[in-house]
Amino acid sequence: MEKVIQTRGLYKTFPRKGGSAQTATHYCPGCEHGVLHKLIGEALADLGLQDRTVVISPVGCSVFAYYYFDTGNIQVAHGRAAAVGTGISRTKNDAVVISYQGDGDLASIGLNETLQAANRGEKIAVFFVNNTVYGMTGGQMAPTTLVGEKTETSPEGRDPLQAGYPLHMAELISQLKAPVYIARVSFSNMAKLRQARQAIRKALEIQRDGKGYAFVEVLMACPTNQKMNVEAAIRFVSEQMEAEYPLGVLRDRSGEAKTLVRAESDYRKETLDRLLHLDTDRAPDAKLDPSARTVSVKMAGFGGQGVLSMGVILARTACAAGKFVSWYPSYGPEQRGGTANCGVVISGQPVGSPVVAEADVLVAMNRPSLEKFAGEVKPGGLLIYNAAIGEFAAPAGVRVLAVPAQELAKQGGSPRASNTAMVGVLAALGGFGLPDAVYREAIATHFSGKESVVKQNEAVFELARQWGAKQKP
């Protein structure tokens, strides 16, 4: 009985290539991409992985890898294969993802993606072709070019003082904890080729079992751009490249590595409703009431006085009462330490601009905000401020009230809740027409999960509301 040992895992013919020679590769004579393609294809076929596999073609000579691999194929931007592979692998837990990249792609423009994907332990088998030179673009220096090696962009030979030293990718990646398997191989003699075949198979077995990241650096001849005949190019690999880049398995944790399973999406509405707390945090839809007055409130103070939170509690109350409402903060670095302010607009119809330029009500918690915003209160409007600020010359035509917010908060049992005290005073004097009970609901929702905090804030609110009801600003 006869058996024919032939190429497997690759297409029989290459119609995507077009042109006349659709049974030959586009690679130059003696180029070893074809050798690597055949070894990967053979392993995929032997392991029965072709249906599960997505091969990522990079930019470089192997940009057309998708002409050849009889698997799913994706062609991507220069250097981004590891990121694309991450996207595929995270989305499809069972996919066997192969990233096939050259030295310019992986070690230069894509170095960040390469290291970060390795560091995350993505389920990707990376086959890294190191032939010390850019191929597709015409023989420029690569990060892996040897010291003294002549290329189009190192015509006098790579000078380390000018262009640094060859980048050792396998060693770099072996500094990371997550990768499961790291090896460097070559095809420079038959024994080494057979070791390479084993390494490639191992990297793909790790993918079959979903165990994580595998990196196989393959030292290869590029007779065209190394400007040598095939024999000399192979000798260059075995004598010079292998001296700089030692072959071997740098890591093999395939035995102890566990299968990594990514989640399956849950699309059910019940799941989402629960996740977003629709059971406990749920307001009625806003009711259209064009007769209701639109009220604009500005709240300001320094970061840490709970100004933004005060606004949110008021907005929650309005929302729970079926009003249209908007809340808009000053945001960014200023909220981390500096002054903070927010605007709340409450209305019986959809809110136009959420930005409060003229306020019906101003709540000022510190002097700078009081001085900055006092002039923005509309005639007849209400200005309440933290009594701790001290003396203040109120603008004419505005109702003004100093609120002993800190004292009220202290009496209520929560010294930090002077913002809640202000909400209590607003409930009494703001003229928003929102029921007191709804304020209490909003406070409970706002601090939900922290029972004692809810109780303290409710107490402060009630005390301040009663205090406010007795004032005549």
Place this chain on the structure above:
Amino acid sequence: MSEQASGFKLPYPAIDPLECKACGRCIAACPKKVIRMGQKLNARGYTFAEYLGEGCIGCLNCFYVCPEPNAIAVHVDAKEAR
């Protein structure tokens, strides 16, 4: 390709003259030196490797070092094949 059709005894390399790019890797890798570079040009303009017709031991070296997926297949006895 059957044994009869090729006229070679098992094992033997079947080299497709059209697919060879004349890189010479199979010739260098053959432990028995039973592959040589021919003189004729194929339709794509390359010379191509040829099996001398006997002496193959079925080591598969030529198959694995050949970069062209469709250029070399090695016919072996199924019983001896690993």
Place this chain on the structure above:
Amino acid sequence: MATQLVKGNTAVIIGALYAGCDSFFGYPITPASEILHEAAKKFPAAGRRMVQAESEEAAINMVFGAGATGRRTMTASSGPGISLKQEGVSYLSGAQVPAVIVDIMRAGPGLGNIGPEQGDYNQVVKGGGHGNYRNLVLAPASVQEMCDFTRKAFELAQKWRMVVFVLADGVLGQMIEPLRFPEASVAPETDTSWAVDGTAVTRPNVVTSIFLNFDQQEAFNRQLQEKYAAVEAAEQDSEDYRMEDADIGLVAYGISARIAQGAVDAARAEGIRAGLFRPKTLYPFPKDALNAFVAKGGKQLVSVEMSNGQMRDDIKLAVECRCPVHLANRLGGNLITRDEVLAKVREAAKKA
């Protein structure tokens, strides 16, 4: 129906979850970071995937990989980050991989600041990456629309195999409003006719943007342009406010539209017949509806934007100079005020 008080950036993630988005890939940037934060909190809890990418380029390429599998995927960023993503957007467009990108615009150019601006209009609406491609661009103007348009973006992306942007600004991202929740959730189907997802049925497929042959590349480009023509015919969307009898049409999107609406009311109170035309899609620009206004007797247009006339160019192209198009704008992170808009409307009224 259920309503909740929600921040604009959060509403994006709520929309994405109910739309059946499988994955979120992002990189921190103010004022869009909260979208990333919310994705980190909510996506894994619903079995969805979230990765904080090492860079904006990595994030968009993760989107490329996830999108190529035919599942719904997204990223979000702000101006400087969107600039970095443009390479990926071009590749997505060239490979016709559907994806949703949310841009919470901030002030530029360069690092600029984190205040609200609309200066990303050109880079998002006109392209920004290389090649003859377009993005579908939706422009929300409320927290409700941040959610609804994100959901719609996924539908459109899949329908047209295009990149769909939700183009919002810092105000919309940061503000809180009541949000009526989606009434249904979507469990999307994979289109196995083109996707590559590591299954037997998609094994014959290839996702790529290369055509070495010039004629093939041209034919593909032509095919893209036909698709865009169909998009322009089918997807223009806008909203009118007091436009029925208006002489002066303010044109504004996003937060600028809400401010302009106030200016319309103020102008009407002064007896100036102004109205607001609010594009909900920026590509395709809703030129048919805008032209209807001009044909009906609209005399002046005012582009109200927080950018240097980027949208005004599109308005001019749309109306083909059949009426003057003025510009009312602020830059640098400053919101335009109602009174600044009103002043422009008064000027335009004198010319009307």
